[in-house]
Amino acid sequence: MKQKLKKELQMLYQPPDPVRKQEFLQRMPESRMSNMEFLRSQTGYIGKWNWLISVAVLTGGICAAFDKNRMYTGILAAMLPVLALSFVAEGSRSVRYGMEELEMVSRFSLKAVLMAKFMILGLGNMIVLAALFPLLMWNGTYEFLSAALVILFPYLLSCYCNLTIVRKVRGKESIYYCSAVSVLICGAVLVVTYSKINIYSLMKPLGWVLSLVILAMLTFREWKMILLQSEEWAWSF
Amino acid sequence: MHTDLDEQYDKIYRYCYMKLRHQQTAEDITQETFLRFLENKTYKDMGKEISYLYRIARNLCIDQIRKQKNEALSEELSGCMENIQERMAVHMDLRKAIKSLDAQEQELVFLRYVNELSVGKTAEILGISRFALYRKDRECLKKLKKEMEG
Numbered sequence: 001m002k003q004k005l006k007k008e009l010q011m012l013y014q015p016p017d018p019v020r021k022q023e024f025l026q027r028m029p030e031s032r033m034s035n036m037e038f039l040r041s042q043t044g045y046i047g048k049w050n051w052l053i054s055v056a057v058l059t060g061g062i063c064a065a066f067d068k069n070r071m072y073t074g075i076l077a078a079m080l081p082v083l084a085l086s087f088v089a090e091g092s093r094s095v096r097y098g099m100e101e102l103e104m105v106s107r108f109s110l111k112a113v114l115m116a117k118f119m120i121l122g123l124g125n126m127i128v129l130a131a132l133f134p135l136l137m138w139n140g141t142y143e144f145l146s147a148a149l150v151i152l153f154p155y156l157l158s159c160y161c162n163l164t165i166v167r168k169v170r171g172k173e174s175i176y177y178c179s180a181v182s183v184l185i186c187g188a189v190l191v192v193t194y195s196k197i198n199i200y201s202l203m204k205p206l207g208w209v210l211s212l213v214i215l216a217m218l219t220f221r222e223w224k225m226i227l228l229q230s231e232e233w234a235w236s237f
Numbered sequence: 238m239h240t241d242l243d244e245q246y247d248k249i250y251r252y253c254y255m256k257l258r259h260q261q262t263a264e265d266i267t268q269e270t271f272l273r274f275l276e277n278k279t280y281k282d283m284g285k286e287i288s289y290l291y292r293i294a295r296n297l298c299i300d301q302i303r304k305q306k307n308e309a310l311s312e313e314l315s316g317c318m319e320n321i322q323e324r325m326a327v328h329m330d331l332r333k334a335i336k337s338l339d340a341q342e343q344e345l346v347f348l349r350y351v352n353e354l355s356v357g358k359t360a361e362i363l364g365i366s367r368f369a370l371y372r373k374d375r376e377c378l379k380k381l382k383k384e385m386e387g
Contacts (some may be wrong), residue, residue, distance in 0.1 A: 005381065006350045008331050013351045015254035017263050019248055028242065028271075 074193030081158035288361035334384035
């Protein structure tokens with residue numbers, strides 16, 4: 001009844017078409033969007049599977065926290081390259097699918113979209129990684145440095161490699177290379193963990209800290225290079 | 238680019254036209270409403286403060302009706318009314334039913350069912366509580382049903 005009434009009322013109250021509408025709207029100044037609103041709008045475009053992977057990694061962290069035999073730690077460490085892969089794959093989706101032309105005619109530049117997506121995903125991953133530290137150190141199974149190595153080394157290595165691949169290899173095939181590299185890192189992590197190789201004895205603690213810092217810097221550099229090149233990509237597509 | 242503005246323009250114009258029954262005046266008032274709204278607010282506020290937008294339009298329409306009462310109806314206005322009446326003949330029953338409602342009830346029906354505003358926003362525009370609006374809404378529907386059946 002209500003739907004029928006609504007339709008009839010809308011027909012009854014149908015006014016003649018406005019004459020000066022377009023002219024008036026064209027004179028109106030452009031609407032502005034705040035940075036926070038822009039970030040919120042971009043969050044909606046991020047695939048659910050990304051958040052699911054983050055939840056899976058956190059679940060792995062909780063399992064590792066209760067496991068004194070360090071059986072789950074290897075699995076957790078092997079999940080981190082997947083988290084990194086999801087970060088790079090989702091963040092660079094516009095680039096991979098050749099969306100540059102579309103981005104060019106849209107309201108925001110490709111650079112702004114890439115930056116927003118990487119920021120949102122990076123923040124999400126940072127929260128997950130930060131939550132893993134207390135989980136691994138909770139019952140004294142790991143010290144801070146060893147926890148940092150388990151968590152950050154596979155993640156940063158995978159991030160760096162994947163970002164480099166996305167930057168150097170254009171198009172859809174880059175994701176295959178990224179997946180292959182991530183699988184290799186996962187495998188290497190599992191082999192190192194379960195073959196009881198004492199990886200910590202390979203270098204002094206300062207050496208590991210330095211290697212982590214260098215890896216983080218290289219990852220940041222790659223990310224910056226992608227952002228810088230995004231403008232060039234948009235014009236040379 | 239102005240999707241929200243575009244949509245709201247049509248709705249406010251329809252609202253003004255419902256009140257004034259004059260195309261040109263309704264359009265003038267619509268544009269004046271947006272200009273006044275944007276003097277104090279931004280586009281972002283439009284979704285949140287839709288009732289404010291309607292209140293401006295309502296007040297401007299009331300001012301216009303007061304002005305018109307002092308002036309004779311122009312030929313254009315009379316002609317326009319005839320057109321409306323012709324068109325309305327198709328919906329005679331509904332028109333009769335609507336006429337049986339008082340001014341506030343007519344406005345309520347318009348806002349809720351023609352411009353599809355939420356209960357909260359409609360209550361804000363009409364200056365009544367949500368509870369009163371629910372009650373009036375039910376009464377209006379009953380009256381309309383009775384008039385159309387009878």
